[in-house]
Amino acid sequence: MEQILELLNNNKMAEIRKLITEENPVDIAEFCEELSREQCLKLFRILPKDISADVFSYLSIEKQQEIIEGITDSELKFIIDEMYLDDAVDVVEEMPANLVDRILRNSSVSTRKLINQFLNYPENSAGSVMTVEYIALKNSFTVGEALEYIKKSGIDSASYDTCYVIDPKRMLIGNISFKSLVFYDDVLEIVDVMETNIVSTTTTTDQENVAELFRKYDLTSMPVVDTEERLVGIITIDDIVDVIDQENTEDFQKMAAISPSDEEYLKESVFSLAKHRILWLLILMISATFTGHIIRRYEDVLQSVVVLAAFIPMLMDTGGNAGSQSATLIIRGIALGEISLKDIWKIIWKEFRVSFLVGLALSLINFGRIVVFERVNAQVAMVVSASLFITVVLAKVVGGVLPVVAKGCKMDPAIMASPLITTIVDAGALTVYFGLSTYFLHIPVNV
Amino acid sequence: MEQILELLNNNKMAEIRKLITEENPVDIAEFCEELSREQCLKLFRILPKDISADVFSYLSIEKQQEIIEGITDSELKFIIDEMYLDDAVDVVEEMPANLVDRILRNSSVSTRKLINQFLNYPENSAGSVMTVEYIALKNSFTVGEALEYIKKSGIDSASYDTCYVIDPKRMLIGNISFKSLVFYDDVLEIVDVMETNIVSTTTTTDQENVAELFRKYDLTSMPVVDTEERLVGIITIDDIVDVIDQENTEDFQKMAAISPSDEEYLKESVFSLAKHRILWLLILMISATFTGHIIRRYEDVLQSVVVLAAFIPMLMDTGGNAGSQSATLIIRGIALGEISLKDIWKIIWKEFRVSFLVGLALSLINFGRIVVFERVNAQVAMVVSASLFITVVLAKVVGGVLPVVAKGCKMDPAIMASPLITTIVDAGALTVYFGLSTYFLHIPVNV
Numbered sequence: 001m002e003q004i005l006e007l008l009n010n011n012k013m014a015e016i017r018k019l020i021t022e023e024n025p026v027d028i029a030e031f032c033e034e035l036s037r038e039q040c041l042k043l044f045r046i047l048p049k050d051i052s053a054d055v056f057s058y059l060s061i062e063k064q065q066e067i068i069e070g071i072t073d074s075e076l077k078f079i080i081d082e083m084y085l086d087d088a089v090d091v092v093e094e095m096p097a098n099l100v101d102r103i104l105r106n107s108s109v110s111t112r113k114l115i116n117q118f119l120n121y122p123e124n125s126a127g128s129v130m131t132v133e134y135i136a137l138k139n140s141f142t143v144g145e146a147l148e149y150i151k152k153s154g155i156d157s158a159s160y161d162t163c164y165v166i167d168p169k170r171m172l173i174g175n176i177s178f179k180s181l182v183f184y185d186d187v188l189e190i191v192d193v194m195e196t197n198i199v200s201t202t203t204t205t206d207q208e209n210v211a212e213l214f215r216k217y218d219l220t221s222m223p224v225v226d227t228e229e230r231l232v233g234i235i236t237i238d239d240i241v242d243v244i245d246q247e248n249t250e251d252f253q254k255m256a257a258i259s260p261s262d263e264e265y266l267k268e269s270v271f272s273l274a275k276h277r278i279l280w281l282l283i284l285m286i287s288a289t290f291t292g293h294i295i296r297r298y299e300d301v302l303q304s305v306v307v308l309a310a311f312i313p314m315l316m317d318t319g320g321n322a323g324s325q326s327a328t329l330i331i332r333g334i335a336l337g338e339i340s341l342k343d344i345w346k347i348i349w350k351e352f353r354v355s356f357l358v359g360l361a362l363s364l365i366n367f368g369r370i371v372v373f374e375r376v377n378a379q380v381a382m383v384v385s386a387s388l389f390i391t392v393v394l395a396k397v398v399g400g401v402l403p404v405v406a407k408g409c410k411m412d413p414a415i416m417a418s419p420l421i422t423t424i425v426d427a428g429a430l431t432v433y434f435g436l437s438t439y440f441l442h443i444p445v446n447v
Numbered sequence: 448m449e450q451i452l453e454l455l456n457n458n459k460m461a462e463i464r465k466l467i468t469e470e471n472p473v474d475i476a477e478f479c480e481e482l483s484r485e486q487c488l489k490l491f492r493i494l495p496k497d498i499s500a501d502v503f504s505y506l507s508i509e510k511q512q513e514i515i516e517g518i519t520d521s522e523l524k525f526i527i528d529e530m531y532l533d534d535a536v537d538v539v540e541e542m543p544a545n546l547v548d549r550i551l552r553n554s555s556v557s558t559r560k561l562i563n564q565f566l567n568y569p570e571n572s573a574g575s576v577m578t579v580e581y582i583a584l585k586n587s588f589t590v591g592e593a594l595e596y597i598k599k600s601g602i603d604s605a606s607y608d609t610c611y612v613i614d615p616k617r618m619l620i621g622n623i624s625f626k627s628l629v630f631y632d633d634v635l636e637i638v639d640v641m642e643t644n645i646v647s648t649t650t651t652t653d654q655e656n657v658a659e660l661f662r663k664y665d666l667t668s669m670p671v672v673d674t675e676e677r678l679v680g681i682i683t684i685d686d687i688v689d690v691i692d693q694e695n696t697e698d699f700q701k702m703a704a705i706s707p708s709d710e711e712y713l714k715e716s717v718f719s720l721a722k723h724r725i726l727w728l729l730i731l732m733i734s735a736t737f738t739g740h741i742i743r744r745y746e747d748v749l750q751s752v753v754v755l756a757a758f759i760p761m762l763m764d765t766g767g768n769a770g771s772q773s774a775t776l777i778i779r780g781i782a783l784g785e786i787s788l789k790d791i792w793k794i795i796w797k798e799f800r801v802s803f804l805v806g807l808a809l810s811l812i813n814f815g816r817i818v819v820f821e822r823v824n825a826q827v828a829m830v831v832s833a834s835l836f837i838t839v840v841l842a843k844v845v846g847g848v849l850p851v852v853a854k855g856c857k858m859d860p861a862i863m864a865s866p867l868i869t870t871i872v873d874a875g876a877l878t879v880y881f882g883l884s885t886y887f888l889h890i891p892v893n894v
Contacts, residue, residue: 024644026664151630161608161625178608182629183598197471215692217473218685220667237684238665244688245662248695249779252702256775256865257768265780266790270797274804277772281839284768285809286816291760299753306746309756313738313873316760320767321704321731321866325724328703332696333712343713350717357721362732369733392728418703418865419768426760 001031008039013046025051029058041070053082061094068099077106085111086131086239089118126210127203129243130224130233135163137190139173144186150178162221162234165194170230172200172223200225203232207243212337214240251335255328255417257284280419287423291430298434301441307376308437311384315391315433318362319425323395324418326351330403331413341408344401351400352393359392383436391429398424448478455486460493472498476505488517500529508541515546524553532558533578533686536565573657574650576690577671577680582610584637586620591633597625609668609681612641617677619647619670647672650679654690659784661687698782702775702864704731727866734870738877745881748888754823755884758831762838762880765809766872770842771865773798777850778860788855791848798847799840806839830883838876845871 001023007016020028020043028047032040032055044067047055056064056079068076080088080103088107092100092115104112114132121127135153137146150163163181165174174194184193200223201210213222214237224233250260257280261268295302295312302309330347333339339347363385370381399421403413448470454463467475467490475494479487479502491514494502503511503526515523527535527550535554539547539562551559561579568574582600584593597610610628612621621641631640647670648657660669661684671680697707704727708715742749742759749756777794780786786794810832817828846868850860 022644024646024664147629150626178626178629179597182594182625197469199471214685215688217471220683220685236667237688238661238667241662241684241688241691244691245783249783252699252775252779255699256772258772258775264785265776266786266793266797270800270804273776273797273801277769277801278805278808281765281768281772281805281809282812285761285765285813288761288764289816289821291764292757292821295757295760296754299756302756303750303753306750307743309746309749309759310739310742312756312759313742313763313877314732314735316763317735317738317866317869317873318728318732320869321728322724324865325703325705325728328699328705329712329720332699336692336696338711339713346713350713350720353717354720354724357717358725358728361725362728365729366732369736374736374739418771419764422767423764426764430760 001027004031004043008035008043013042016043017046017048021048021051025054026058028055032063033060037066037070041067045071045075049078050082053079057083057087057091061091064091065095065099068095068102073102073106076103077108080107081111084131084133085114085118086129089115092119121203124207125203126201126205126207126224126235127233129207129210129239130203130235131239132233134221134223134234135178136170136231137163137165137176139165139167139191141190142186143181143184143188143190143193146181146190147186150181164223164231164234165190166231172198172225172229172231174198175223198223201235202227208247210235211240211243211247215337247335251331251414254412254414255331257281257417257419284419284423288426291423291426294427294430294434298438301434301437305380305437305441307380308433310374311370312430312433314366315384315387315429316422316426318388319391319395319429320418320422322355322358322392323399323421323425326355326396326399327403327417327421330400331417334403334407334413339404341404344404344408347400347404348397351396355393355396358396359389362392363389379441383433383440387429387433387436390432391425394428394432395421395425398428448474451478451490455482455490460489463490464493464495468495468498472501473505475502479510480507484513484517488514492518492522496525497529500526504530504534504538508538511538512542512546515542515549520549520553523550524555527554528558531578531580532561532565533576536562536575539566568650571654572650573648573652573654573671573682574680576654576657576686577650577682578686579680581668581670581681582625583617583678584610584612584623586612586614586638588637589633590628590631590635590637590640593628593637594633597628611670611678611681612637613678619645619672619676619678621645622670645670648682649674655694657682658687658690658694662784694782698778698861701859701861702778704728704864704866731866731870735873738870738873741874741877741881745885748881748884752827752884752888754827755831755880757821758817759877759880761813762831762834762876763869763873765835766838766842766876767865767869769802769805769839770846770868770872773802773843773846774850774864774868777847778864781850781854781860786851788851791851791855794847794851795844798843802840802843805843806836809839810836826888830880830887834876834880834883837879838872841875841879842868842872845875 004016004019032043035043040063044052056067092103095103104115107115118128135150137149141149161177161179162175163178164172165176167173174196175198176194199213199217199219201213203224203226219237221234221236223231224235226232253260259276259279261276330339366388367381367385370376370384371378402416402421406413406416451463451466479490482490487510491499503514539550542550551562554562565575582597584596588596608624608626609622610625611619612623614620621643622645623641646660646664646666648660650671650673657669666684668681668683670678671682673679700707706723706726708723777786813835814828814832817823817831818825849863849868853860853863
């Protein structure tokens with residue numbers, strides 16, 4: 001690529017053209033991102049036609065916009081018609097209004113119609129991630145006719161192996177792999193050799209459920225039908241990889257108390273980042289008030305045995321961590337379809353036993369540590385350790401149960417992650433702590 | 448499936464055999480899981496041969512073991528040789544030693560050799576996820592010879608479209624899609640029509656890096672070569688989906704302070720769950736001691752203005768949440784390849800501005816709230832709110848920086864997630880809090 005940059009600086013365009021066809025379009029796009037507006041445009045316009053649409057679809061929105069502004073209407077028309085339709089739709093969705101106008105004006109009638117149709121599918125639905133580049137064979141075809149049809153319609157039209165069979169109303173009735181088609185006898189009827197056992201989905205299905213089906217049946221592509229069961233597109237597994245990445249990012253964000261955002265961190269504005277973070281911080285800050293009230297209620301206890309305050313952070317942190325461990329495992333299990341509401345008793349029983357073991361170990365170690373190293377008297381150490389044990393058990397059971405309950409109430413389990421669990425567990429931990437302190441250390445409380 | 452269950456209870460095996468071939472192997476496997484040992488075995492043995500290996504590979508380890516124990520050596524041999532090699536290796540890895548012996552004794556010499564070779568690849572390497580079912584064409588072939596070869600070697604041998612071209616030493620020299628092969632003239636030389644621009648990987652490459660390449664180049668399959676550049680297998684995108692799920696689960700676990708484990712939650716033993724959780728809880732509990740020491744150092748401050756204790760949970764929780772928001776976004780950005788060490792200054796500057804906005808808003812609201820609702824005097828409210836502001840800024844900058852630093856030190860960024868950030872931020876928050884308190888509330892400290 002350095003060689004190409006040098007040639008570009010010396011305007012040796014013919015030589016570049018020769019070199020660049022050897023490169024992967026993804027790498028060419030990456031290279032373009034580093035170039036100035038003028039150089040990028042210069043390079044883009046000498047790309048062989050069939051590569052240019054490919055490179056274009058891998059560019060960032062900013063570069064795409066620069067290029068659209070710099071090329072002629074006929075060049076634009078070529079690129080839009082040549083791109084995969086779902087990529088073209090992505091471009092249209094991101095461009096400012098005046099460029100969208102120009103794009104739609106310069107695309108063929110059928111492309112324009114399809115783009116408009118795609119823009120109407122709900123966000124994150126199967127319709128919005130599907131592609132219309134697939135092979136549909138008529139049920140009246142013989143194997144020979146099918147192959148002839150595929151040859152004529154262009155071999156590039158689908159990178160996957162599966163061909164779909166439709167009836168005269170475009171209803172999906174079967175599928176067949178291109179490989180087996182090639183090796184069948186030409187005179188056989190398509191309907192006699194096709195598979196009829198097909199996993200399909202509808203345009204309005206949530207992409208998360210589609211990903212679930214891909215996982216379950218180990219699929220590489222899946223047909224999408226409309227409300228009248230007509231074949232309208234296919235979803236391929238490379239788009240499902242993007243869906244999985246996107247859904248995981250969303251879960252990570254929700255679990256860290258951030259309102260989900262699609263933007264890359266480095267590209268998102270400071271204001272937008274702040275906006276996505278402040279709501280949950282505010283809610284959780286105000287919830288923490290309750291914990292503060294518990295402390296205020298027991299101010300006398302703290303006044304009498306001020307050393308008790310020193311163990312508040314340890315209790316709160318350990319409780320929060322213990323709870324978020326459980327919540328995370330359950331949330332992840334639900335996301336992968338391994339855990340559902342009916343498992344709630346199993347989870348409670350399991351978390352109870354795990355937390356018993358973990359809580360016991362931690363509180364014994366803690367007891368030894370504070371008696372020996374912190375030189376606190378055994379009575380106080382006992383209260384601290386007992387509180388720790390109860391906190392860990394409470395945290396783990398609550399952390400395990402809440403995500404499943406959320407799922408049961410049709411809420412997103414990821415909301416019940418460490419921040420919320422921490423806030424809930426904090427209040428419980430301090431109530432237990434001060435309760436045990438008053439009782440065992442014989443401190444009178446003025447309530 | 449209910450119909451099949453009834454037929455099974457009435458021993459109408461011929462009818463089941465007719466019905467079950469209509470079903471997807473994944474669904475048959477799911478159905479088998481619900482059956483008793485005897486019924487499952489009965490059903491499995493009447494499955495058509497070509498379906499049985501497929502169903503077997505979708506069963507749980509427990510069921511697989513039951514079946515292996517119940518079938519004859521020749522049935523076992525058939526299944527092992529018919530399964531995809533990577534699935535067979537998974538079975539061997541999970542079975543107890545006596546069954547592994549029986550499996551290896553009953554597999555063909557070539558399968559046995561391959562299984563042993565696979566068992567030697569490092570865990571999570573490209574070698575351990577690749578498959579050996581692919582089409583390799585000799586570079587001396589014409590297009591016609593290639594098609595003849597593919598037909599002879601069995602069309603099932605690869606569900607993907609790409610065929611690989613190798614030289615006499617099995618070195619990978621190109622690839623070509625099956626579709627284009629079919630439509631080229633039979634007399635053309637393979638080497639004249641193949642693509643030479645191939646993205647490949649080696650057996651020892653980490654699976655995470657392989658997934659990265661699939662994402663970057665939108666691949667559906669990728670050839671794997673050994674240290675001598677010989678083609679030894681391919682990785683297909685459906686296995687990459689499993690890799691992505693696995694890597695994400697690992698990140699979720701690490702970010703919740705759990706030592707990573709591959710087991711499904713409901714299947715993992717209580718003891719194993721406890722073992723994976725206790726180490727980090729212990730480390731973090733002991734780290735929280737430092738925070739306790741800060742409180743003990745300022746015991747006099749607390750004794751004089753005991754209301755200060757009531758705001759400790761709010762400060763600690765908000766600081767922890769603010770820090771883990773930043774850490775999560777950065778960790779996710781690194782995992783998706785969007786952020787690297789060179790972005791560290793951008794991150795610091797961005798987090799500083801975001802935290803300034805967020806911290807300002809939170810502390811203003813907090814000031815109003817505690818003066819009006821908690822009836823705390825303005826001086827204390829000022830100290831609390833100023834501490835809150837500084838804590839949020841500190842937490843976000845630390846939370847943003849530590850994961851990148853970890854990455855720079857070749858550590859896993861996911862370790863620098865909320866639990867560790869919380870512990871670090873707690874200490875900072877309390878130091879600031881008591882520092883400001885002593886200074887502005889004029890409380891003498893005995894150090």
